[in-house]
Amino acid sequence: MNKLLRNVGSSFVIKVFGGLIVFPMSVLLARNLTVEDFGKYSFALSIIGIMNYLACLGQDQALVKNSNIFTNKKPSEVYQVMYAVIITLLMSIVLLILYYLCSSFNLVPVVYLDVLNYVFFLLPFFVMRRVYVAALRCRGMPIKAIIPESVVYPLVLIFLIFIALSFFDTFEAETVMFFVLISYITSFIFIVFFYYQSELQIPNLRSFYSFYEFKRVLLIGVPFCLLSLTEGISMFADKIFVGLLISEKELAYYQVASRLTEFALFFESAFLLVFLPLISKAYSINRSKFEKLIFVQTISLFLYCSTFFLVMYFWGNELLNIFGGSYVSALNSLLILMFGYLIASFFGQSTYICTVTNLEKQAIVIMCFSVLINIILLYILIPNYGLEGAALSKSITEIIKKALASYLLYYKIKCNSTVLNFKVIIYLIRRVSERKD
Numbered sequence: 001m002n003k004l005l006r007n008v009g010s011s012f013v014i015k016v017f018g019g020l021i022v023f024p025m026s027v028l029l030a031r032n033l034t035v036e037d038f039g040k041y042s043f044a045l046s047i048i049g050i051m052n053y054l055a056c057l058g059q060d061q062a063l064v065k066n067s068n069i070f071t072n073k074k075p076s077e078v079y080q081v082m083y084a085v086i087i088t089l090l091m092s093i094v095l096l097i098l099y100y101l102c103s104s105f106n107l108v109p110v111v112y113l114d115v116l117n118y119v120f121f122l123l124p125f126f127v128m129r130r131v132y133v134a135a136l137r138c139r140g141m142p143i144k145a146i147i148p149e150s151v152v153y154p155l156v157l158i159f160l161i162f163i164a165l166s167f168f169d170t171f172e173a174e175t176v177m178f179f180v181l182i183s184y185i186t187s188f189i190f191i192v193f194f195y196y197q198s199e200l201q202i203p204n205l206r207s208f209y210s211f212y213e214f215k216r217v218l219l220i221g222v223p224f225c226l227l228s229l230t231e232g233i234s235m236f237a238d239k240i241f242v243g244l245l246i247s248e249k250e251l252a253y254y255q256v257a258s259r260l261t262e263f264a265l266f267f268e269s270a271f272l273l274v275f276l277p278l279i280s281k282a283y284s285i286n287r288s289k290f291e292k293l294i295f296v297q298t299i300s301l302f303l304y305c306s307t308f309f310l311v312m313y314f315w316g317n318e319l320l321n322i323f324g325g326s327y328v329s330a331l332n333s334l335l336i337l338m339f340g341y342l343i344a345s346f347f348g349q350s351t352y353i354c355t356v357t358n359l360e361k362q363a364i365v366i367m368c369f370s371v372l373i374n375i376i377l378l379y380i381l382i383p384n385y386g387l388e389g390a391a392l393s394k395s396i397t398e399i400i401k402k403a404l405a406s407y408l409l410y411y412k413i414k415c416n417s418t419v420l421n422f423k424v425i426i427y428l429i430r431r432v433s434e435r436k437d
Contacts (some may be wrong), residue, residue: 021154026259028161030252030323032170039248040173042255044115046239046273048122053232054092055127057085058224060134061216061355064276081195082219092124111248118177125181125188132191137276143433144194148187157183168331223360230367234374234397238390241378246386248325254387256327256336260312261341280356295421298348302338302419305338305345312338333391348417350405357415370401 030038062085099120102108108116129148136145139171160179164171225229239258243251277299313317316334320327374397381389409415 003302012325016216020153021158023159023263025154025161026256027323028158028165030256030327032161032165033173033176034254035249035324035326036169037173037176038255039250040112040115041176042239042251043112043248044173044177046236046243047116048119048126049236050229050232050240051095051119051123052126052130054225055095055230056088056121056221056225056228056430057091057129058221058226058228059088059220060130061220061224062217062229063134063138064280064354066354079217080217081131081135084221085128087218087221088127088131092120092127096120106437112229112243114174115177118174118181120202122177122181123185124369125184128266129184129188129191132195135195136191141194145191148190151302152190152382153183153187156186181213182428221400223364224355226364227355227367230364232373233371234394234401236392237371237374239379241382242387242390245378245382250387252334253327253330254390255389256320256323257337257387260334261318261337263308276352278355279353283343283357291421294348294353294415294417298345298417298419298421301348302342302345305342306391309338310341333387336388336391336395340391340398343395344402347402347406348419348421349397350402350409350417353409353415353417354405357409357413359408359412362412363405366408368400370397370404373397373400 033041063080095208099108099116102208103113103116113332133149135140157179160182161176164175164179197315239251239255242254275293279290279293282293312334314408316331317328320331350368351363354366374393377393377396378390381393385392406417409417
C-alpha cells in the first residue's frame with residue numbers, strides 16, 4: 001500500500017511538474033505566434049492525437065490487458081513488446097503513404113498542408129513511445145513511464161522555443177512543428193533507454209520471428225484499437241471540426257480553452273498510470289480490492305475536478321487573458337468544457353475499466369455510439385453556436401459515454417464505478433472508526 005501511494009504521489013507530482021512546464025510553453029506560443037498560426041499548430045496536434053490511436057492499433061492497451069507476462073521479466077515480455085513496436089511502425093508507414101496520396105489529389109486543406117507534413121513524420125516515434133510507456137507501466141515503473149513525456153519532451157521543446165526567440169521576434173507554425181518533432185524523438189530515446197536498461201531476459205533473436213505470434217499480437221490489439229480510436233475521435237473531433245467548419249483563428253481561441261481544461265486531466269492520467277494495471281490484476285484475484293481501487297480513483301478525480309471547476313469559474317477570465325487579450329472570448333467555452341468534465345467525473349473512469357474487465361466489445365459499442373452523437377452534435381451546433389456549440393457537444397458526449405459505461409459495469413459485473421458507491425463508503429467508515437477505537 002505504501003508503494004502504491006508513493007507511485008501515485010510521485011506520478012501526480014511529475015504530471016503537475018510537466019503541466020507547469022506546458023502552461024508557460026502554451027502561453028509563449030500563443031503570444032509569439034499569430035492567432036492563425038497558433039490555430040494551424042493546434043490543428044496539427046489534433047490530427048496526430050487521432051492518428052496515434054489508429055497507428056498504435058491498440059497495442060499499448062493490449063500490453064496492459066496482458067500485464068501478467070511482465071511479472072518475472074520473461075522472454076515472452078520482450079517478444080510481445082518487440083512485435084507491438086513493429087506493428088505500430090508498419091502502421092505509421094502505411095498512414096504516411098496514405099497521407100501523401102491524399103495530398104497529391106488535393107484532398108488535404110491547403111491552409112494546414114505544411115504543418116501536417118510534420119505530423120506524419122512524427123507519428124512513428126509517437127506511437128512506438130506509447131508501446132514502451134505501456135510496457136514500463138506493466139512492469140510497475142510508472143514514474144519512468146511518464147518522465148519522458150511529462151518532463152523530457154516539454155523541457156526540450158521549451159528550450160528550442162527560447163533559442164528561436166533569442167534569434168527571431170516571431171516564428172511560424174511549421175517551425176514549432178519541427179521543434180515538436182525533435183522533442184518527441186528525444187523523449188522516445190529516453191523511454192527506450194529506461195525500458196532496456198533494466199534486467200531483461202533477452203531471447204535469441206534468431207528465433208524471434210513467428211508469423212503465428214505476429215498475427216496473435218496483432219489480433220489482440222484490434223478491439224483495443226477500435227476503443228482507442230473512438231476515444232481519440234471524441235477527444236479531438238471538436239477541434240478538427242472547429243478548424244474545418246469555422247477557421248484556424250477560431251480554433252486558436254478554442255484550443256486555449258481546451259488546454260486549460262486539460263489540466264484537470266493531469267490528476268486523472270497520474271491515477272490511471274498506476275491504478276489501471278492494479279485494477280486489471282485485482283479483478284481476477286480480489287474483488288474487494290478491485291472495488292476499493294475504483295472508488296479511491298473515482299472520488300479523488302471527482303474532488304479534483306470540482307476544485308478545478310471553481311477555479312475556472314472565478315478566475316477563468318484572468319487565466320485566459322494570460323494568453324492574450326483576444327483569447328478572453330473563449331471564456332464560455334472554457335466553463336462549458338470544465339462543467340462537462342466535472343459531471344463526467346461522477347461516473348469515474350468507467351470506459352477504461354471496461355477494457356480490463358473483459359467488456360471491450362460492449363465498450364466499443366458505447367464509444368462508437370458516443371462518437372456518432374458527437375459528430376452529429378458538432379455538425380448541428382458549431383454552425384449555429386460557434387465555439388460554445390463545440391464545447392457543449394464535447395461535454396454532452398463525455399457525460400453520455402461515461403454514464404453508459406458505468407451502467408455497463410454495474411449491469412454485467414455488479415461494479416459501481418460512481419462516486420456513490422455506498423458499499424465501499426460504509427466499509428471505509430467502519431475501518432476508520434475501528435482504528436479510532
